[in-house]
Amino acid sequence: MTLRLGTRGSTLAMAQSRTVADALTAATGEAVEVVEIVTAGDRSDAPIPQLGVGVFVSALRDALVAKEIDFAVHSYKDLPSAPADGLTIAAVPLREDPRDALITRDGRQLAELGPGTRIGTGAARRIAQLRGLGRGLECLPVRGNVDTRLRKLADGEYDALVLATAGLRRIGRADEITEVLDPMLMLPAPAQGALAIECRTDAVLAGVPTVELLSTLDDEHTRAAVVAERALLATLEAGCSAPVAAFAVVAEAEDGEYEIYLRGGVFSPDGSVAIRLSATGTLTDAAAVGRRLAADLLAEGADIALGVPA
Numbered sequence: 001m002t003l004r005l006g007t008r009g010s011t012l013a014m015a016q017s018r019t020v021a022d023a024l025t026a027a028t029g030e031a032v033e034v035v036e037i038v039t040a041g042d043r044s045d046a047p048i049p050q051l052g053v054g055v056f057v058s059a060l061r062d063a064l065v066a067k068e069i070d071f072a073v074h075s076y077k078d079l080p081s082a083p084a085d086g087l088t089i090a091a092v093p094l095r096e097d098p099r100d101a102l103i104t105r106d107g108r109q110l111a112e113l114g115p116g117t118r119i120g121t122g123a124a125r126r127i128a129q130l131r132g133l134g135r136g137l138e139c140l141p142v143r144g145n146v147d148t149r150l151r152k153l154a155d156g157e158y159d160a161l162v163l164a165t166a167g168l169r170r171i172g173r174a175d176e177i178t179e180v181l182d183p184m185l186m187l188p189a190p191a192q193g194a195l196a197i198e199c200r201t202d203a204v205l206a207g208v209p210t211v212e213l214l215s216t217l218d219d220e221h222t223r224a225a226v227v228a229e230r231a232l233l234a235t236l237e238a239g240c241s242a243p244v245a246a247f248a249v250v251a252e253a254e255d256g257e258y259e260i261y262l263r264g265g266v267f268s269p270d271g272s273v274a275i276r277l278s279a280t281g282t283l284t285d286a287a288a289v290g291r292r293l294a295a296d297l298l299a300e301g302a303d304i305a306l307g308v309p310a
């Protein structure tokens, strides 16, 4: 039997899908066929906020529901926080590096960049944190796949880019990174660096529930970290629409049990307000840790951050 894996066709999506396909074949012995699905996000050059959340996801979910594919591989951070009817995240594989990376044309590090440096990034979360440094950095919108962005940097359209380390590693271009940014300075997007493997909840392949087949790829610690980060995002989306960042690490505590350390941030678009807080909890409590930290952020004024004009 051949399992049909649905993915976007970008270099990054293809690279991560091939890795998943190989891992699944190694774990189950089943062949995997990679099926490219064109999403609205791939068809348009409009800014993402204009296209709306889920532009990279809806077409893949439609293909799942229509049974054109057996499972989909998504960049987890591109998934809307609302779950899809009849679909489930069957596996969250071991995460790549969740941190953001700076790439500059002349090799200067973040601390060396002066006023007027043109940084290509359209992400409100990155823009707010870069502005918040108070260095007069100029953020310019940039669209396109990771490889397209790197070409625009090389062409001189920008002096620097901020991109996810994970994406650069997956397409084999991590050697171009100037500086991996410390999460204390640049807090990443919830679920950055993680993949979501989604299927129909009730699907069965060769007599085995698809969820069970795919669960061989699940990494318990990555899933707990992502659950905490996404619970924070979902809770804040209800109460505030400022840019949100979250970063969780799972580590062994002194008593030998694993614990989640979650750090979250909410920023005003102009970077003048930044609220960052941390929380800790057990793995089974991952969602509650995220919700509790979101409530703490709201209590510290996360919704006020939104009221500050860009």
Ligand SMILES: NCc1[nH]cc(CCC(=O)O)c1CC(=O)O
Pocket (backbone or CB within 6 Å): 075, 076, 077, 078, 146, 162, 163, 164, 165, 166, 167, 191, 192, 193, 194, 195
């Ligand atoms: N929004 C686009 C997107 N979705 C996932 C990644 C990177 C890889 C990942 O986080 O898994 C990127 C590009 C980027 O932010 O640099």
